[in-house]
Amino acid sequence: MMTNLGDLDRIFRALLGIVLLAAPFVSGLAIFNGTATTIISVVVGLLMLGTSVRKFCPLYRIFGIRTCKL
Template identity: 45%
Template sequence: MGKNVGNVDRSLRAVIGILALLGVFVFGWFTGWTHWAAAAVGVIMLGTAAMGFCPLYRLVGINTCRI
């Protein structure tokens, strides 16, 4: 499992993940099923940013990592 997410992409994923989780748990921006969807998006975004690997990118052949 090599890295396929570049630095800019990782940074954007981390910001989106943090904002989604803050919106769910701190600010209460979401209700109902969107609460769970936003939490899932936040966790997935932070996970892929931390690992530097995106399974969906692998499936469609995208690689934003220069190394």
């Protein structure tokens, strides 16, 4: 598996993943009162962190996008 995420993209994804994981539990926003929105936020947060750690995004591969230097 080749890398297709650059450093800036990985940092952004990691920060977004942490925010999405923490938001339902610490924000107190009314949108997270429902179970569905909490689950969606946690799943998307985990996906963002996972792609950041693996340095690979399957959607980038499908669309032929690379943000890393060759």
